[in-house]
Amino acid sequence: GAGVSQSPRYKVAKRGQDVALRCDPISGHVSLFWYQQALGQGPEFLTYFQNEAQLDKSGLPSDRFFAERPEGSVSTLKIQRTQQEDSAVYLCASTLTGGGRRGNTIYFGEGSWLTVV
Amino acid sequence: SQKIEQNSEALNIQEGKTATLTCNYTNYSPAYLQWYRQDPGRGPVFLLLIRENEKEKRKERLKVTFDTTLKQSLFHITASQPADSATYLCALYSGNTGKLIFGQGTTLQVKP
Numbered sequence: 001g002a003g004v005s006q007s008p009r010y011k012v013a014k015r016g017q018d019v020a021l022r023c024d025p026i027s028g029h030v031s032l033f034w035y036q037q038a039l040g041q042g043p044e045f046l047t048y049f050q051n052e053a054q055l056d057k058s059g060l061p062s063d064r065f066f067a068e069r070p071e072g073s074v075s076t077l078k079i080q081r082t083q084q085e086d087s088a089v090y091l092c093a094s095t096l097t098g099g100g101r102r103g104n105t106i107y108f109g110e111g112s113w114l115t116v117v
Numbered sequence: 118s119q120k121i122e123q124n125s126e127a128l129n130i131q132e133g134k135t136a137t138l139t140c141n142y143t144n145y146s147p148a149y150l151q152w153y154r155q156d157p158g159r160g161p162v163f164l165l166l167i168r169e170n171e172k173e174k175r176k177e178r179l180k181v182t183f184d185t186t187l188k189q190s191l192f193h194i195t196a197s198q199p200a201d202s203a204t205y206l207c208a209l210y211s212g213n214t215g216k217l218i219f220g221q222g223t224t225l226q227v228k229p
Contacts, residue, residue, distance in 0.1 A: 042206050042219035091160055108160030
Protein backbone atom coordinates (compact mmCIF):
# COMPACT_ATOMS: atom_id res chain seq x y z
CA GLY A 1 0.00 0.00 0.00
CA ALA A 2 0.92 3.63 -0.23
CA GLY A 3 1.39 4.14 3.50
CA VAL A 4 1.41 2.38 6.85
CA SER A 5 -2.04 0.99 7.53
CA GLN A 6 -3.37 0.24 11.01
CA SER A 7 -6.54 -1.45 12.14
CA PRO A 8 -8.81 -1.10 13.91
CA ARG A 9 -8.76 2.66 13.88
CA TYR A 10 -10.81 2.78 17.07
CA LYS A 11 -11.32 0.10 19.69
CA VAL A 12 -13.31 0.18 22.91
CA ALA A 13 -12.49 -2.72 25.20
CA LYS A 14 -13.89 -3.72 28.54
CA ARG A 15 -11.36 -4.03 31.31
CA GLY A 16 -9.93 -7.52 31.28
CA GLN A 17 -10.58 -8.10 27.60
CA ASP A 18 -7.77 -9.04 25.19
CA VAL A 19 -7.18 -6.84 22.14
CA ALA A 20 -5.14 -7.24 18.96
CA LEU A 21 -3.96 -4.31 16.89
CA ARG A 22 -2.73 -4.82 13.36
CA CYS A 23 -0.10 -2.97 11.35
CA ASP A 24 0.56 -3.25 7.62
CA PRO A 25 3.87 -1.50 6.95
CA ILE A 26 4.92 0.00 3.65
CA SER A 27 5.79 -2.79 1.23
CA GLY A 28 9.49 -3.64 1.36
CA HIS A 29 10.15 -1.87 4.63
CA VAL A 30 12.44 -3.96 6.79
CA SER A 31 12.12 -2.12 10.10
CA LEU A 32 8.87 -1.80 12.05
CA PHE A 33 8.20 0.04 15.30
CA TRP A 34 5.34 0.22 17.76
CA TYR A 35 4.80 3.31 19.89
CA GLN A 36 2.25 4.21 22.55
CA GLN A 37 1.04 7.79 22.76
CA ALA A 38 -0.98 9.14 25.67
CA LEU A 39 -2.99 12.33 25.28
CA GLY A 40 -0.76 15.38 25.20
CA GLN A 41 2.45 13.35 25.24
CA GLY A 42 4.99 12.33 22.66
CA PRO A 43 5.10 8.77 21.33
CA GLU A 44 6.73 6.29 23.72
CA PHE A 45 8.75 3.47 22.20
CA LEU A 46 7.38 -0.04 22.75
CA THR A 47 9.19 -2.45 20.45
CA TYR A 48 11.18 -2.76 17.22
CA PHE A 49 11.41 -5.45 14.53
CA GLN A 50 13.89 -5.95 11.77
CA ASN A 51 12.17 -8.35 9.40
CA GLU A 52 10.69 -11.03 11.68
CA ALA A 53 13.25 -10.56 14.44
CA GLN A 54 12.19 -8.56 17.46
CA LEU A 55 15.42 -6.72 18.23
CA ASP A 56 14.20 -4.51 21.04
CA LYS A 57 11.19 -4.92 23.30
CA SER A 58 12.49 -2.80 26.13
CA GLY A 59 9.53 -0.42 25.98
CA LEU A 60 6.77 -2.98 26.49
CA PRO A 61 5.24 -1.91 29.83
CA SER A 62 4.36 -5.36 31.12
CA ASP A 63 4.14 -9.01 30.17
CA ARG A 64 0.54 -8.35 29.12
CA PHE A 65 1.94 -6.72 25.99
CA PHE A 66 3.14 -8.94 23.19
CA ALA A 67 4.12 -8.13 19.60
CA GLU A 68 4.89 -10.36 16.67
CA ARG A 69 5.82 -10.11 13.00
CA PRO A 70 6.03 -13.75 11.95
CA GLU A 71 6.65 -13.28 8.21
CA GLY A 72 8.52 -10.01 8.35
CA SER A 73 5.67 -7.89 7.03
CA VAL A 74 2.38 -7.51 8.94
CA SER A 75 2.74 -7.05 12.69
CA THR A 76 0.28 -7.53 15.53
CA LEU A 77 0.42 -5.91 18.95
CA LYS A 78 -1.57 -7.88 21.49
CA ILE A 79 -2.61 -6.61 24.89
CA GLN A 80 -3.95 -9.18 27.30
CA ARG A 81 -6.30 -8.44 30.20
CA THR A 82 -6.54 -4.77 29.29
CA GLN A 83 -6.53 -2.17 32.05
CA GLN A 84 -7.65 1.44 32.00
CA GLU A 85 -4.08 2.71 31.93
CA ASP A 86 -3.65 0.96 28.57
CA SER A 87 -5.97 3.56 27.00
CA ALA A 88 -3.85 5.38 24.44
CA VAL A 89 -3.12 5.67 20.75
CA TYR A 90 -0.92 2.86 19.46
CA LEU A 91 1.20 3.98 16.54
CA CYS A 92 2.97 1.73 14.10
CA ALA A 93 5.84 2.99 11.96
CA SER A 94 8.09 1.50 9.32
CA THR A 95 11.30 2.39 7.56
CA LEU A 96 13.30 0.94 4.74
CA THR A 97 16.17 -0.45 6.74
CA GLY A 98 18.36 0.22 9.74
CA GLY A 99 15.72 2.07 11.71
CA GLY A 100 16.55 5.45 13.09
CA ARG A 101 20.25 4.69 13.28
CA ARG A 102 20.77 5.31 9.60
CA GLY A 103 18.73 8.45 9.56
CA ASN A 104 16.07 6.94 7.34
CA THR A 105 12.68 8.57 7.22
CA ILE A 106 10.28 6.75 9.47
CA TYR A 107 6.68 6.61 8.24
CA PHE A 108 3.86 6.43 10.76
CA GLY A 109 0.36 5.06 10.47
CA GLU A 110 -2.64 6.97 11.74
CA GLY A 111 -2.77 4.93 14.91
CA SER A 112 -5.21 2.66 16.69
CA TRP A 113 -7.13 4.49 19.41
CA LEU A 114 -7.74 2.16 22.33
CA THR A 115 -10.16 3.06 25.11
CA VAL A 116 -10.50 0.64 28.02
CA VAL A 117 -13.70 1.07 30.01
CA SER B 118 18.99 9.37 32.70
CA GLN B 119 18.38 10.26 29.08
CA LYS B 120 15.88 13.04 28.47
CA ILE B 121 14.46 14.99 25.58
CA GLU B 122 12.62 18.15 26.53
CA GLN B 123 10.46 20.45 24.47
CA ASN B 124 8.47 23.51 25.50
CA SER B 125 5.46 22.04 27.22
CA GLU B 126 3.43 25.22 26.90
CA ALA B 127 1.66 25.93 23.66
CA LEU B 128 3.20 28.59 21.46
CA ASN B 129 0.76 31.17 20.11
CA ILE B 130 1.93 33.54 17.41
CA GLN B 131 0.49 35.86 14.82
CA GLU B 132 0.38 34.91 11.16
CA GLY B 133 3.47 36.07 9.30
CA LYS B 134 5.77 35.91 12.32
CA THR B 135 8.56 33.39 12.85
CA ALA B 136 7.84 30.53 15.22
CA THR B 137 10.78 29.10 17.14
CA LEU B 138 10.51 25.79 18.95
CA THR B 139 13.19 24.35 21.23
CA CYS B 140 14.38 20.81 21.82
CA ASN B 141 16.92 20.11 24.59
CA TYR B 142 18.42 16.76 25.39
CA THR B 143 20.64 15.28 28.09
CA ASN B 144 22.79 12.16 28.24
CA TYR B 145 22.59 11.53 24.53
CA SER B 146 25.24 11.81 21.85
CA PRO B 147 23.00 11.60 18.82
CA ALA B 148 24.39 11.34 15.34
CA TYR B 149 21.37 13.31 14.16
CA LEU B 150 18.04 14.68 15.19
CA GLN B 151 14.67 14.63 13.46
CA TRP B 152 11.62 16.88 13.57
CA TYR B 153 8.07 15.68 12.98
CA ARG B 154 4.70 17.36 12.65
CA GLN B 155 1.59 15.81 14.18
CA ASP B 156 -1.96 16.96 13.54
CA PRO B 157 -4.81 16.02 15.92
CA GLY B 158 -5.92 12.44 15.37
CA ARG B 159 -3.10 11.72 12.93
CA GLY B 160 0.27 10.01 13.07
CA PRO B 161 3.51 12.04 13.10
CA VAL B 162 4.87 13.11 9.72
CA PHE B 163 8.60 13.49 9.10
CA LEU B 164 9.78 17.02 8.31
CA LEU B 165 13.55 17.35 8.58
CA LEU B 166 16.66 15.52 9.67
CA ILE B 167 19.86 17.26 10.73
CA ARG B 168 23.17 15.49 11.29
CA GLU B 169 25.65 16.22 14.07
CA ASN B 170 28.12 17.76 11.62
CA GLU B 171 25.49 20.12 10.22
CA LYS B 172 24.87 23.38 12.01
CA GLU B 173 21.79 24.30 10.06
CA LYS B 174 19.33 22.73 7.62
CA ARG B 175 16.63 24.44 5.58
CA LYS B 176 13.57 23.27 3.71
CA GLU B 177 11.27 25.90 2.24
CA ARG B 178 10.03 27.96 5.24
CA LEU B 179 11.56 25.58 7.78
CA LYS B 180 14.97 25.92 9.38
CA VAL B 181 16.57 23.63 11.94
CA THR B 182 19.75 24.23 13.91
CA PHE B 183 21.68 21.65 15.90
CA ASP B 184 24.16 22.62 18.61
CA THR B 185 25.82 19.50 20.02
CA THR B 186 27.70 21.58 22.61
CA LEU B 187 24.54 23.09 24.03
CA LYS B 188 22.67 19.82 23.35
CA GLN B 189 19.92 21.78 21.71
CA SER B 190 18.02 22.01 18.45
CA LEU B 191 15.92 24.95 17.35
CA PHE B 192 13.12 24.61 14.82
CA HIS B 193 11.99 27.75 13.00
CA ILE B 194 9.00 28.34 10.77
CA THR B 195 9.27 31.64 8.94
CA ALA B 196 6.27 33.57 7.55
CA SER B 197 4.02 31.32 9.62
CA GLN B 198 0.51 30.50 8.42
CA PRO B 199 -2.58 29.20 10.25
CA ALA B 200 -2.04 25.91 8.38
CA ASP B 201 1.22 25.51 10.32
CA SER B 202 -0.80 25.03 13.52
CA ALA B 203 0.05 21.57 14.82
CA THR B 204 2.19 19.77 17.39
CA TYR B 205 5.87 19.53 16.53
CA LEU B 206 7.98 16.67 17.88
CA CYS B 207 11.73 16.29 18.01
CA ALA B 208 13.26 12.84 18.07
CA LEU B 209 16.69 11.30 18.60
CA TYR B 210 18.04 7.93 17.71
CA SER B 211 18.96 5.94 20.83
CA GLY B 212 20.94 2.78 21.28
CA ASN B 213 22.07 0.16 18.86
CA THR B 214 18.72 -0.99 17.58
CA GLY B 215 17.70 2.14 15.76
CA LYS B 216 14.72 3.22 17.82
CA LEU B 217 13.68 6.85 17.83
CA ILE B 218 12.97 8.53 21.16
CA PHE B 219 10.56 11.47 21.05
CA GLY B 220 10.11 14.61 23.08
CA GLN B 221 6.66 15.41 24.39
CA GLY B 222 5.97 17.86 21.59
CA THR B 223 5.16 21.56 21.44
CA THR B 224 1.81 22.73 20.14
CA LEU B 225 1.95 25.72 17.83
CA GLN B 226 -1.10 27.88 17.18
CA VAL B 227 -0.82 30.47 14.41
CA LYS B 228 -3.58 33.08 14.54
CA PRO B 229 -4.75 34.91 11.44
